[in-house]
Amino acid sequence: MTKTLDGFTFDLPPTPEQVIELAHQHRRNLDEAIFHQEIHLGNFCLAQRKRVYDFTRQLDVQQREDFYSLYNGELLRIADDDELHPVHAERGVGVFAIALVMGIIALVLYYAFIRNVVGY
Incomplete structure (x- = not known):
């Protein structure tokens, strides 16, 4: 049994090579979409993930977990490091x-307002 997703024909369940190729194609699609101002990236990515979600509903639970493990793992592997927003800065x-x-805010409030109200 086969199924088509974003131009790829998949076996059911999909082979690891097919899942990895889909992840690479989705990355290429995102790279191309970045340079088109008429495309809203958030909507583009959500639509892409929705198509993947709809496709995985045809798989059983274990096959779905294997698919997402491969797909997400490959996307993480091929992701570019963002030098402007390093991981350690997200802590x-x-x-x-x-x-x-x-403490600074408390001192400012004390000297600006509370001392005058209390009468010190």
């Missing part, structure tokens, strides 16, 4: 920085 703000800012 968030440290607790010390938050406490320092809150």
